[in-house]
Amino acid sequence: MDIVLLLFIFVLAAFLGFELIQKVPSQLHTPLMSGSNAISGITIVGALIAAGNVEGGLGQWLGFAALVLATINVVGGYLVTDRMLGMFKKKGK
Amino acid sequence: MDQLINIAYIVASVLFIFGIKMLGSADTARRGNQISALGMLLAVIATLLAGGFDWTWIIAGLVVGGVIGGVWAQKVQMTGMPELVALFNGFGGIASLLVGWAEEAHYLGEGKMPAVTSVAVALAILIGGITFTGSVIAYLKLSGKMSGSATVFAGQKAINALILVAILVLSGVFVASGQVWALYAIIGLSLLLGVLGVLPIGGGDMPVVIAFLNSCSGLAASAAGFVINNNVLIVAGCLVGASGLILTVIMCKAMNRTVSNVFFGSFGAATGKTGAQVEGEMKAISVEDAFYVLEAAQSVVFVPGYGMAVAQAQHAVKELGQILEKNGAEVRFAIHPVAGRMPGHMNVLLAEADVPYEQLCEMDDVNPIMSTVDVAIVIGANDVVNPAAAEDESSPIYGMPIINVHEARTVFALKRGQGAGFSGLVNTLFFRENCRMIYGDAKQTMTDLVAQFKD
Numbered sequence: 001m002d003i004v005l006l007l008f009i010f011v012l013a014a015f016l017g018f019e020l021i022q023k024v025p026s027q028l029h030t031p032l033m034s035g036s037n038a039i040s041g042i043t044i045v046g047a048l049i050a051a052g053n054v055e056g057g058l059g060q061w062l063g064f065a066a067l068v069l070a071t072i073n074v075v076g077g078y079l080v081t082d083r084m085l086g087m088f089k090k091k092g093k
Numbered sequence: 094m095d096q097l098i099n100i101a102y103i104v105a106s107v108l109f110i111f112g113i114k115m116l117g118s119a120d121t122a123r124r125g126n127q128i129s130a131l132g133m134l135l136a137v138i139a140t141l142l143a144g145g146f147d148w149t150w151i152i153a154g155l156v157v158g159g160v161i162g163g164v165w166a167q168k169v170q171m172t173g174m175p176e177l178v179a180l181f182n183g184f185g186g187i188a189s190l191l192v193g194w195a196e197e198a199h200y201l202g203e204g205k206m207p208a209v210t211s212v213a214v215a216l217a218i219l220i221g222g223i224t225f226t227g228s229v230i231a232y233l234k235l236s237g238k239m240s241g242s243a244t245v246f247a248g249q250k251a252i253n254a255l256i257l258v259a260i261l262v263l264s265g266v267f268v269a270s271g272q273v274w275a276l277y278a279i280i281g282l283s284l285l286l287g288v289l290g291v292l293p294i295g296g297g298d299m300p301v302v303i304a305f306l307n308s309c310s311g312l313a314a315s316a317a318g319f320v321i322n323n324n325v326l327i328v329a330g331c332l333v334g335a336s337g338l339i340l341t342v343i344m345c346k347a348m349n350r351t352v353s354n355v356f357f358g359s360f361g362a363a364t365g366k367t368g369a370q371v372e373g374e375m376k377a378i379s380v381e382d383a384f385y386v387l388e389a390a391q392s393v394v395f396v397p398g399y400g401m402a403v404a405q406a407q408h409a410v411k412e413l414g415q416i417l418e419k420n421g422a423e424v425r426f427a428i429h430p431v432a433g434r435m436p437g438h439m440n441v442l443l444a445e446a447d448v449p450y451e452q453l454c455e456m457d458d459v460n461p462i463m464s465t466v467d468v469a470i471v472i473g474a475n476d477v478v479n480p481a482a483a484e485d486e487s488s489p490i491y492g493m494p495i496i497n498v499h500e501a502r503t504v505f506a507l508k509r510g511q512g513a514g515f516s517g518l519v520n521t522l523f524f525r526e527n528c529r530m531i532y533g534d535a536k537q538t539m540t541d542l543v544a545q546f547k548d
Binding site: 003006009010013014015016017018020021022023024025026027028029030031032033034035036037038039040041042043044045046047048049050051052053054055056057058059060062063064065066067068069070071072073074075076077078079080081082083084085086087088 | 109110112113114116117118119122123125126127129130133136137140141145146147148150151153154155157158159161162163165166167169171174177178181182184185187188189191192194195196197198199209303304307310311313314315317318319320321322323324325326327328329330331332333334335336337338339340343428430435436437438440441444445447450453455
């Protein structure tokens, strides 16, 4: 894909990100952080492509390591955030 | 097929956007997290749709990572949350580093990478590497496996600056010539920079560091997206980068410091200020006498700090709160934005102990009513209730917003000993006329107070 187009997407996403999270109550800071941390595990997509590369070699090993670590980040991040928010939700109901 | 995959990526990005948006409000937060998880699942499935993969590796990687992450998330104690978030962050960072490196490794033999891709590889490695080792150091500090205080040595800033310059030069070499040794050097130096960058930052500044590393892990993923020309990585990574940056700024504001001051000025050392000397003495009170005061109180505010987390006192605190409420007092929990070791740390602990959501107050809501409060109980908090921040212009923390417990009629400060807080400053609160110290383990003190009420 054209690099300028990718940069365009990047810049727009940055502005969107700033707009989305201007006012977050402080009790949600931790879940927001751990939830967005799980999203940063999106690098799992790159890891999948690298680990599944049929050419093998060093690249595949690196991809495999990336895949394991990114999966821990994604699965662990989402589950722990859900656990935390589950405790928040019980309140006052 | 390519088009289908890209459309799925767009849908996944939209799900992330909604997910983050919903995480920002209490009613929708859990749903938001699930929606963003759905987006992640979609992105993974779409990627696999392309086919032509070596499936053994993929399945093995997903299973191993999934089991480790799943078990970890279930087992962790809420008190261990800051270090876990730090560690997961680090994993995301190193994964992005490896993705960049793997792309380079696959390129070998196919000639030189396009310049744009090599720039992205260098960036993914630089940011990912710093995120990884920085997070690991933060993890070690937070979990107590390493001293939480700032580790400072002469010429630290100069060395860090030198490393950064070296990385930039090597990146230039790598982009221009495609030499692999330059890439290895960048990997090594980036990892080193993460270590040296976080070492001089002390425990009390950890909320800023964690928020910042969170932002970095997103940017690293974004850089990895430029490496493999993938727009879902770019969008999702950038969203995280932006949200992490906002949190970082919020945390800094809550400490009345700038981002650069946290990262480059080890606390206190830079200003040379020590604050005015305090006259008077700290007056202790027994649990029994404290009980009589509490029994008569109409309005009580708890101010928890990192000490509550260390003593694991949140359940005992909640029990005392309940008893006081039954006794007719109005009970609130006042939470300073940087109390604890990560943004929102105290909220997580009190939520775990089942403290009702409505009793958790933000600093700005509780300060105006502080003068009507009968008893303020400070549990292992120190700098965030130091009146010097409001009154003493020579104090290094002057200007930092605090919870004005000194305006309450009576203040009980629960403390292990007579030492100073993270900043190393003397807390003038403890010498005030209306302040009484209750020494000892916070959890034990709470339990003793509860027992007094039950007798």
